[in-house]
Amino acid sequence: MLRFECDYTEGCIPEILEAISKENHTQYPGYSTDAICDRARAKVKALCGRQDVDVHFLTGGTQANATVITAALRPHQGILAAQTGHISCHETGAIEATGHKVLALPSDTGRLSASQIEAFCAAHWNDETHEHQVQPAMVYLSHPAENGTLYTLEELTAIRAACDRWNLLLFVDGARLGYGLAAPVNDVSVADLARLTDVFYIGGTKVGALFGEAVVLCHPALKQDFRYLIKRQGGMLAKGWLLGLQFDVLLEDGRYVAIARRAVEQALRIRDAFRRKGCRFLIESWTNQQFPILDREQMQKLAGNYAYSVWEPVDADHTAVRFCTSWATTDAQVDQLIRDIESL
Amino acid sequence: MLRFECDYTEGCIPEILEAISKENHTQYPGYSTDAICDRARAKVKALCGRQDVDVHFLTGGTQANATVITAALRPHQGILAAQTGHISCHETGAIEATGHKVLALPSDTGRLSASQIEAFCAAHWNDETHEHQVQPAMVYLSHPAENGTLYTLEELTAIRAACDRWNLLLFVDGARLGYGLAAPVNDVSVADLARLTDVFYIGGTKVGALFGEAVVLCHPALKQDFRYLIKRQGGMLAKGWLLGLQFDVLLEDGRYVAIARRAVEQALRIRDAFRRKGCRFLIESWTNQQFPILDREQMQKLAGNYAYSVWEPVDADHTAVRFCTSWATTDAQVDQLIRDIESL
Amino acid sequence: MLRFECDYTEGCIPEILEAISKENHTQYPGYSTDAICDRARAKVKALCGRQDVDVHFLTGGTQANATVITAALRPHQGILAAQTGHISCHETGAIEATGHKVLALPSDTGRLSASQIEAFCAAHWNDETHEHQVQPAMVYLSHPAENGTLYTLEELTAIRAACDRWNLLLFVDGARLGYGLAAPVNDVSVADLARLTDVFYIGGTKVGALFGEAVVLCHPALKQDFRYLIKRQGGMLAKGWLLGLQFDVLLEDGRYVAIARRAVEQALRIRDAFRRKGCRFLIESWTNQQFPILDREQMQKLAGNYAYSVWEPVDADHTAVRFCTSWATTDAQVDQLIRDIESL
């Protein structure tokens, strides 16, 4: 059984394990106050092209999302997200656990648009009963989105403008950021995110690390006491140097994008194989997730040797499924899959 | 300016004020542990046709909704509601403040159907990632719904069956219950609610009381320690006898439905006037809320003398508005409004 | 049975009932946006000697405490209170329900001192693990305290200075404020509270109203969106004019202090009767609550005709009990009690 159902089936890039082994018996102070974390923070800031951001390492995406949102919002405020956004449907209520409503907007594309955000805010503030409604105060985007698509720099710039008009903070979940940066069609850089957002994070768990996300705080108001909030929300690691070390290794010499690029290339090979077979796709994706539409027989045949995710039914006979690659995907694995696609 | 924008513009029925005046200098123990509350509880139980329910008096609807939901759900569980349900859009996040997600379902009718509930639960439990999603555990209905429409006994029975199949508690918000019971087309009694739901409440604030809701707990598991939860959620009144007294007066000799019936009759008179004028309606309502669709000129003309609610735009030139009557609406007020509708 | 166990056994001063009756059929917009509330707000501001405060009317003390605290604190922050403070032990966790820890300090007097506050904050900020502890950010005082005692203006001024030094907001719970203002030894005025605190409230429930508290926001940062928070925490009354009206009547021509003064005088008569009988007191109180120490026989004898609160055991044979008077206490009631004290 080869696993393509998600992008976290293996451990980490070998360089990280080597680095852990090397540091394993060195003594470090706890909770990411060590020199390795500082070195990794410097690398993140360099990528951002800004020194005036704060960088924190959290153990995972749920903690990153919950901690950022609880840090940013007052109790009566909510966060706008696509209906399909991770915080909207795949956190088992971790956001609501902080007392905040996710204001879910329908989205055919899996992304939000500036005009949607504007329309929602206009409706809120024009409604005479707005004090009886959750106040929109932040926007959540995923880049890449949960369906593998990407915001363009133009779209992101328009969203930033909408946020400025309606006094909203902008938060970008970059759990799969590497795969976005490595996509052939992408025109958004880390520096763009550091310039356009109030907070975003660079995902490690899905892009080469054992675990961990690097949260970048751009807006000054979010910085105060953020470490208290990490601790409160359960995202503080005792041996915090482990987090810093992973990003230190990942961000060395362009390695983060390089490993992601290989994953994207493998994904596009898989895409092309499904295309050649005549399969339609749920959506056009240039990242490591591909969503071919299969019929029952095709699904059954592939299920014998491959784990993939069932995404959503398309019609009575067809279903969109998800095949993911990752930094760990090998040529041999993809070759085998392509052969089996070809013989569908 | 005559106010038809909601059903809580006046104080209370005179009999309640008389009763308060009579008891004002009697000493009662605090927090609804008094004899008046017990008398009112007995009347609620009689209406329910069951002695094995617990009855609690809370100060308002927000507290009733939040307290019931926090009492019923474990932290990872959510409550299904129509997108237009009160807990979904008009509580400023009071439900999320208890840590629970409102699982909002789209609804053209403002109501939920048994098949919608079934479909949602089937999707949840069939999804291999269901542990990453909020678990559906309760269903919230309003009777009448926020748009003035009613569940039939058949619909409610079907929803109960769906709840049984999917292990869901059923909660009915009866903030306007009187106006439902008094509607010509209604076939759901308080006893039906006591038989079919796990918890519901009888609204006082909008139906003749100064304030207060009578929560009826039918499911045994909800009863334990409910008073602790009322206190925690801020719904416990020091002078609790004030709440019991209001329901004692409202539920005397059928008064609750009688005062609501007059309000409904007034609402239907207003409906007929708009109809005669050729207005369409957003929805057919047989209760105290009516939703005629007006053009801009009509809106402007009426706005000079009447307060009404702007509900939702229908097209570029037309808007659905809401006119409410209440137990306090007089013939003279409605006569005047009808005259002005006729001269639109 | 005469009730002296608390100060909310009766309804309200007759003038309030008269005013409600008079306004009962007038139409008012909902949620305290009416003219009566504005009139009451103006009276509160006049008492405060400041126009630049915001005044909100909430239904009760639990909501006032929870709403103020959730409005003021970020998630990782806590509020200092005496171990015996109401938020510390008598809110069934309503404060923790907002996600905040009450940082309880031991207190022999039932009050906090500036030096206690300073010591706690110094310890927090000097501790190298302070990020792993709840951050002190607000101080909660009750005036009068739960044991009937009062802060002096000097003490309050010192606490303000401590708050300034440690960047703490100062919140005074005035649920029984009237009885404090009316105490012969009191030297703290409403204007002092408006000058020295960031937020305080004037209690109605225990001082002549049916229910309701007037929250005064002095610190600008607390004012923003406070109405959203009232709604979220369940303290928003649909017929909000009822709250404004009660304060409008209570604050007319010094009535608030006048009715409280009579209650205090009655309490001091009771105190003196116990004293003449040779009883000791748990604490010296100049307000409407008295805490005589009784032996078992005395307790039993009085329990036949009087409801009082059992406060705390003092030794194997003696118990401190609480007798409360209120605005409703009559000469005849106190005369009867004094006769029975004398014959103990």
Place this chain on the structure above:
Amino acid sequence: MLRFECDYTEGCIPEILEAISKENHTQYPGYSTDAICDRARAKVKALCGRQDVDVHFLTGGTQANATVITAALRPHQGILAAQTGHISCHETGAIEATGHKVLALPSDTGRLSASQIEAFCAAHWNDETHEHQVQPAMVYLSHPAENGTLYTLEELTAIRAACDRWNLLLFVDGARLGYGLAAPVNDVSVADLARLTDVFYIGGTKVGALFGEAVVLCHPALKQDFRYLIKRQGGMLAKGWLLGLQFDVLLEDGRYVAIARRAVEQALRIRDAFRRKGCRFLIESWTNQQFPILDREQMQKLAGNYAYSVWEPVDADHTAVRFCTSWATTDAQVDQLIRDIESL
């Protein structure tokens, strides 16, 4: 600088790194649904001497504490803990973030006693206002306690009996459990914990793992939907096999206690050195934490070469400090420290 300030300054035992390296490129399903986790669960159950427990692996202690407590309590319930208990003072309010009050009891010994628990519960339930107080529903112990001391089996059995009498769940935090099991005076086994508690956890972070805690659910009511709650509270690791693997290695052939025993032996060597120097101790500890009382000069001398924790002032001139050993502490490190203690 040698670090003795805590027990998490190094990475993990080498066998864990070897095992990770070996499995690093194997594909595993996510979220601890893999075969390695199952193998580790079987080892935990064997240690417990019970098959009817559920075992979950969480990323850290804060998540373990918050998740267990939120799973166990209804909203109005609280958890009893020593004032010095970790959840009481070192979680930055993570417990209150779940809406629950920590009911802190004073403790000279750092531990709770059965009689304290009984007294608290008796006081709660005998108080006529108990509905206005947080209801005690669970007891939290740490074994070893935060000050390095241990419960005896007799004490633990008495606490279990108190819990049964007052309907309390019993929760034991075993963040340092290994060091307790390895202590010469300990008479509590893992099987005893599995028999006497409703839930406990076996600490990995401080006892040989990179990170991770193994939560053992003994009470059936806690088991339902626990994985939803882990996800909601941020304790679910995408690459969950990493957690299972660490416990699989730690629990092999008694390794967990063996590595802890070496740490305890080193700690007792340090203890003896301070004793020989004539130092007093804050408390007698037989585990890996030692609390000698030093004067300023001693503190300053040691601070030059050693990191230790400042615990609490004892008198004007003396302070209790903490020296910790861990599985990673070497003979050479302790030899050096002892030499420097001897020359104080």
